[in-house]
Amino acid sequence: NAGVTQTxxxxxxxxxxxxxxxxxxxxxxxxxxxxxxxxxxxxxxIYYSASEGTTDKGEVPxxxxxxxxxxxxxxxxxxxxxxxxxxxxxxxxxxxxxxxxNQPQHFGDGTRLSIL
Amino acid sequence: AQKITQTQPGMFVxxxxxxTLDCTYDTSDxxxxxxxxxxxxxxxxxxLIYQGSYDQQNATxxxxxxxxxxxxxxxxxxxxxxxxxxxxxxxxxxxxMGGSQGNLIFGKGTKLSVKP
Numbered sequence: 001n002a003g004v005t006q007t008x009x010x011x012x013x014x015x016x017x018x019x020x021x022x023x024x025x026x027x028x029x030x031x032x033x034x035x036x037x038x039x040x041x042x043x044x045x046i047y048y049s050a051s052e053g054t055t056d057k058g059e060v061p062x063x064x065x066x067x068x069x070x071x072x073x074x075x076x077x078x079x080x081x082x083x084x085x086x087x088x089x090x091x092x093x094x095x096x097x098x099x100x101x102n103q104p105q106h107f108g109d110g111t112r113l114s115i116l
Numbered sequence: 117a118q119k120i121t122q123t124q125p126g127m128f129v130x131x132x133x134x135x136t137l138d139c140t141y142d143t144s145d146x147x148x149x150x151x152x153x154x155x156x157x158x159x160x161x162x163x164l165i166y167q168g169s170y171d172q173q174n175a176t177x178x179x180x181x182x183x184x185x186x187x188x189x190x191x192x193x194x195x196x197x198x199x200x201x202x203x204x205x206x207x208x209x210x211x212x213m214g215g216s217q218g219n220l221i222f223g224k225g226t227k228l229s230v231k232p
Contacts, residue, residue: 092161
């Protein structure tokens, strides 16, 4: 009963290094999301993929790229990490829903990323 | 602009008492959904309860209920008979169209501490 799986759980990078965060879901969901969570800021959407083959920018996309590899997998890449990208990153998935649908997003356990 | 506001950064409640966590929202869309998530210290995001804008009755899920006041644009979470395990961050989120394109918009959260 895995749900949404994120790897790695923790990572420390140096400024300028690159890294890809991996996310996979086994619920056959169409939509997937990447968020970052900073203290006092709640969750902010970085990128999302409404369905396989599409990706769109969220609220805070600068410095990130994404790939929807297939229906199950959605990766987030930091090309040149900066200290401002130190955060907890969450991946989520959901059915492709209408606005008034009661289907929630299901979250992974998060990746704690520190950039020195 | 669409926005979720949680005005209580932190709350304390005595074990076995009820507590209300405030959430106000702003949207001009007639169709929207409101979600509450719990984030314990372990970090995962747990879906608690949903309220749709057209729902005639307040949502309830076990010890969780929503005090939905549409005219006031508020969707407060009520936790009855608090338990020590309820100590966590609680996030209110909204799904609406407009600028968010149906994605979730999160508030900044309320940290609930349950005292024995």
